[in-house]
Amino acid sequence: MKIKLELPKIPADLPVLNEEMYSIRSKDELGNGTVEDMILDHMDAVKVSLEKMTFKNVTIMESSLPESEWTDVIFDKCDLSNVDLSGSFIHRVEFRNCKLLGTDFSRSRLQNVRFLDCLGDYSMFRFSNFKQVGFEDCSLLSTDLCHLTLQKTFFTRCNLDQAMLSGSKLKGMDLSDCEFDELQVEIEDLNGCMISPHQASSFVGLLGLVIKKGD
Numbered sequence: 001m002k003i004k005l006e007l008p009k010i011p012a013d014l015p016v017l018n019e020e021m022y023s024i025r026s027k028d029e030l031g032n033g034t035v036e037d038m039i040l041d042h043m044d045a046v047k048v049s050l051e052k053m054t055f056k057n058v059t060i061m062e063s064s065l066p067e068s069e070w071t072d073v074i075f076d077k078c079d080l081s082n083v084d085l086s087g088s089f090i091h092r093v094e095f096r097n098c099k100l101l102g103t104d105f106s107r108s109r110l111q112n113v114r115f116l117d118c119l120g121d122y123s124m125f126r127f128s129n130f131k132q133v134g135f136e137d138c139s140l141l142s143t144d145l146c147h148l149t150l151q152k153t154f155f156t157r158c159n160l161d162q163a164m165l166s167g168s169k170l171k172g173m174d175l176s177d178c179e180f181d182e183l184q185v186e187i188e189d190l191n192g193c194m195i196s197p198h199q200a201s202s203f204v205g206l207l208g209l210v211i212k213k214g215d
Contacts, residue, residue, distance in 0.1 A: 002086065003132060003134065003152045003153075003154050003174070004132075005112050005113075005114050005132050005133075005134055006074060006092050007092065007094070007112075008052075008072040008093060008094055008139045009052070009072045009092060009094045010052050010053070010072055010073075010074065011032065011052060011053060014032060014033050014034045014052075014053075014054065014197045015032075015033050015034070016031065016033065016034055016035070016036060016040040017033030017035055017053075018035055018036065018038050020033070021035050021038070021040055022040070022189050023097075024043065024045055025045050026045045026046045026047060026048070027045075027046070027047045027048070028045065028048055028049070029048075029049040029050075029051075030048070030049070030050050030051075030053070031049075031050065031051035031053060031082070032051070032052045032053075033052075033053055034053065034054045034055075034056065034057055035053065035054070035055045035056070036055075036056045036057060036175065037056070037057045037058070038057075038058055038059075039058075039059045039061065039120075040058065040059070040060045040061070040063065041060075041061045041062050042062050042063060043060065043063035043064070043065060044063065044064050044085050045064075045065055045066045046065075046066055046068075047068060047069075047070075048065055048068040048069070049068065049069045049071075049130045050068070050069070050071070050073055051069075051070075051071045051072055051073070052071075052072050052073075053072075053073045053074075054073070054074045054076065055073070055074070055075045055076065056076045056077060056078070057076075057077050057078065058075075058078045058079075059078065059079040060078070060079070060080050060083050061079070061081070061082070061083075063083050063084070064083070064084040064089065065083065065084065065085055065088075066085065066086045066087050066136075067086075067087040067088060068088045068089075069088065069089045069090075069091075070088065070089070070090045070091070070093050071089075071091045071092060071093075071190075072091075072093075073092075073093045073094075073203045074093070074094045074096065075093070075094065075095045075096065075098050076096045076097065076098075076187055077096070077097050077098065078095075078098045078099070078186050079098070079099040080099070080100055080103050080199045081099050081100060081101040081103060082101065082102040082103065082104075083101055083103050083104070083153060083184065084104045085103065085105050085108065086102060086105065086107050086108065086124075087107045087108060088105070088108045088109075089108065089109045090105075090108060090109070090110045090111070090128065091109075091110075091111045091112060091113075092111075092112045093110075093112075093113050093114075093115075094113075094114045094116065095113075095114070095115045095116065096116050096117065096118075097116070097117045097118065097122065097134045098115075098118045098119070099118070100115075100118055100119065100120040100123050101119060101120070101121055101122055101123070102121075102122045102123060102124070103120070103123045103124070104124045105123065105124060105125045105128055106125060106126045106127055106128060106144070107126070107127045107128060108125070108128045108129075109128065109129045109131075109176045110125075110128060110129070110130050110131070110133050111131045111132060111133070111214060112132045113130075113132075113133045113134075114133075114134045114136070115133075115134065115135045115138050115162050116136050116138075117136070117137045117138065118135075118138045118139075119138070119139050120135075120138055120139060120140050120143055121132070121139055121140065121141040121142060121143065122141070122142050122143065122144075123133045123140070123143050123144070124143070124144040125143070125144060125145050125148060126144045126145070126146045126147055126148075127146075127147045127148070128148055128149075129148070129149040130148055130149065130150050130151065130153045131151040131152060131153075132151070132152045132153075133152075133153045133154075134153070134154050134155075134156070135154070135155045135156065135158050135178050136156045136157065136158070137156070137158065138155075138158045138159070139158070139159045140155075140158050140159060140160050140163055141159060141160075141161050141162055141163070142161075142162040142163065142164070142192060143163045143164070143208070144163075145163055145164060145165045145166065145168055146164050146166050146167050146168060147166070147167035147168060148165075148167075148168040150168060150170070150173070151167065153173070154173070154174065155173070155174075155175060155178050156178075157177050157178065157179075158178045158179070159178070159179045159180070160178050160179065160180040160183060160200075161177070161179065161180040161181050161182065161183075162180075162181075162182055162183075163180065163183055163184065164183075164184040164185075164212050165183055165184065165185040165189060165191065166184060166185055166186050166189065167186070167188055168185075168189055169191075170185075170189055170190055170191075170192070170193035170211065171191055171192030171193065172192055172193075172194075173192075173193050173194065174193075174194040175193060175195050175199070176193065176194055176195055176196040176199070177196075178203065180199070181202060182202055183202065
């Protein structure tokens with residue numbers, strides 16, 4: 001089933017707002033601009049609101065931006081590894097070819113969010129609410145996807161090996177073109193999940209079965 005996501009609504013010819021990002025503080029609102037080719041570090045702000053923005057070739061490091069609101073934003077070739085974005089509201093946002101190693105999205109609401117060609121190993125989404133969220137051609141090794149509320153969410157051609165999905169109901173989810181040797185998941189969470197025949201052996205242990213090798 002093809003799930004259509006709403007695209008970010010961003011005006012053309014946005015002004016550059018690099019300098020404004022250096023001084024952002026808690027509860028600040030920033031919008032209608034682009035941020036390009038810069039490194040931002042040690043940002044520590046709560047409840048920041050960013051709207052109608054593009055970020056290109058931007059690195060955010062050693063930073064904490066929890067409980068923020070991101071609406072109509074595109075991240076292109078950005079590095080947000082280990083950034084704390086927990087408890088945020090992320091709406092009509094695209095992450096394109098981004099590095100999200102260990103990024104913390106836990107307890108967030110994601111709606112109409114697309115992750116395309118992203119490196120998201122060890123990222124955290126635990127206890128988040130997904131509505132119309134897509135992961136395409138992403139690496140999600142050992143990603144924490146536990147206890148998610150999932151509506152119209154899809155994973156396409158993703159590496160999900162060792163991903164943690166316990167407590168996330170996967171009914172209607174098609175993982176057949178994803179790559180994994182093992183998922184950390186409870187058998188009841190797999191009810192109605194679509195997998196390929198060669199993936200089925202990954203879940204034999206959950207059923208208490210033992211595969212007997214031939215003589």
